[in-house]
Amino acid sequence: MSSSEFPDKAADLSSPAAIPPRERIVSSAADLFRKFGIRGIGVDAIAEAAQTNKMTLYRKFGSKDELLCATLRQVTQRAGAIWDELEREFSGDAAAQLKRWVDFQVERLEQEPGGCDLANAAVELRDSDHPAHAVVQEFKNSQRNRLAAVCEAAGSSNPELLADTLSLLLEGARVSVQTSGPEGSSRRFRESCEATIAALSSK
Amino acid sequence: MSSSEFPDKAADLSSPAAIPPRERIVSSAADLFRKFGIRGIGVDAIAEAAQTNKMTLYRKFGSKDELLCATLRQVTQRAGAIWDELEREFSGDAAAQLKRWVDFQVERLEQEPGGCDLANAAVELRDSDHPAHAVVQEFKNSQRNRLAAVCEAAGSSNPELLADTLSLLLEGARVSVQTSGPEGSSRRFRESCEATIAALSSK
DNA sequence: GATAAACGTTACCGACCGGTCACACCCATG
DNA sequence: CATGGGTGTGACCGGTCGGTAACGTTTATC
Structure with a gap:
């Protein structure tokens, strides 16, 4: 090797x-x-x-596995803090929170070209019985649900669909960063998000 | 471990x-x-x-690295065959090709829960100097361009944006399959694709 | 100052891994 | 039958890895 x-x-x-x-x-x-x-x-x-x-x-x-789970749990805590910050910045204004969420993720794409640690761990550990897998799955689920709540509050015509689409876009962008570099990926992610939000925002 | x-x-x-x-x-x-x-x-x-x-x-x-590159190249060839099949099935009808493309990917999501071999390799080999990285990048680029050509031919109002969005959705779905299981992911991918195509299709 | 818990140091174990060597084998072509 | 290329066999090498044992050291607390 x-x-x-x-x-x-x-x-x-x-x-x-x-x-x-x-x-x-x-x-x-x-x-x-x-x-x-x-x-x-x-x-x-x-x-x-x-x-x-x-x-x-x-x-x-x-064991090394336990250490891995502990580090992943720490990453989830750090990532979960984003939602509190959104609420603090634009309390009550869910539409602004949604726009800011996109900005946040674009920044992360450009500053952390390594993608999502949680997703990367799930990819690297093919064995779905690994204890880390549960940590990842729970995290991804909670992130999607939090995003769906914001979409709902922002008055989307279809908040579930909007949240699912944005989640998939983010997940895809964080992989694209690793396969094609961060330059194009973050721009494409932003434009796709804005188009999707525009298409699914008005109630 | x-x-x-x-x-x-x-x-x-x-x-x-x-x-x-x-x-x-x-x-x-x-x-x-x-x-x-x-x-x-x-x-x-x-x-x-x-x-x-x-x-x-x-x-x-x-070396093992050479073998890896050879296997990745084989995977790219197999995956590239999809476009020929689309053209054979719906020759000239790009809109139908786009719909069929979504169906193809949904099938793959449900039948191959391992995600994209190329993307997985890029994630597993963090070192961007690894020879396999070039294979992955070229493949991802060509897939996006082929999709963009279909979007263009289908008369999208913004074919580049549509192709980027669908590419990100697919990449995200193929990761979600590994983090959250194939049941929900394929459904969400399909719905997101259809909504995106609907929003960006009319010229 | 005694005690005990936390932490550091070294060595070691068994397993595995990528890669190589020397040699025997099989089988086609001449 | 001879030859030579492609193939199989087993041993081997140096290195790394996860994990453990035994023992020495610090530090705080009573």
Whole structure:
């Protein structure tokens, strides 16, 4: 395999201060899983990046799979914060929230060219019995439902259809970023979203 | 890692008759890569499934990476055949071709819950320098352009936008199949496609 | 200062993996 | 029958990986 370069000096973030080891490990693991893939990075490298060692890693998490689930749960929490921010920014104005949601996702597409960590994990772990799969499925479901609630509040003529379409568009865009680069993908995503919202917005 | 079960009695297809070893290897590799992931299956298992051995595999393909590229190229050829079939079925009637295209993809979503092999490979191999990445990118580009040509011929008011939207919807659906199961995903994909086509079809 | 929990260090294990080597085999062509 | 190319066999190599054991060190608490 020619695969990726050395992990080397990667992901020394989240380490120096009095942050407990468990959180450092999760943060480093999230970073390295994102960069090299779940199967592409070893627990030794994760422990080293978290400025600790393999033993404490295995005392906090019983296995690499458990660590993976913990990192995915952390990612879901971070991603879920978007909805609170939308509500804070445009309280009551669901149509504005929907527009802002698109902007948010465009920003993420351009700034995080690695796609969705959750979806990537589901793709990498083909085995649908893997515990991480449940985390992913629950997250995707909740995201769609939250989006549907906004679509409903925004007075869409068909909020369910609008939410499903936007969800699929986002999922597709976050894959396209990895297959065709972020330049075109984010623009196409934005234009598709706007056209869809325009077509399905008036009640 | 708890990951997937034994490869065991997997993928004995494409072996018995006078099919040359090279083709058997590619077919078995495609099958096993699909089931267990690229990093999830070893060359020994691939050779065994192709009813041959590792040496002949390495005489035909210099490395696992080369074998991977060969299998991806085979997948692109198979997937590219869809367009010829569309043209054969509804020669000249681009609008009918577009409807049939949706049907095709819905069938694939329901029958192949593994998503797109090309996209999956791009996700699994984070390293964008990997030779397989070029194969994937070229394929995705050509698929979108072919779809855009059909949209154009179908008299869409905005064929580029329609093709981009449908492409993103498909990409998203093929990921959703892996994260949320095929039941809902194919239905949502169909409904989103039909709504999008309706909104962007009249010239 | 004793105690115990948390953390660090080193070495190790068994398994697997990509890739190579040397050699035997089969079978067609001359 | 000889030859040579394509194929099968098994052993082997160096490396990595997930996970564990044993032991030493820090740190806080009473």
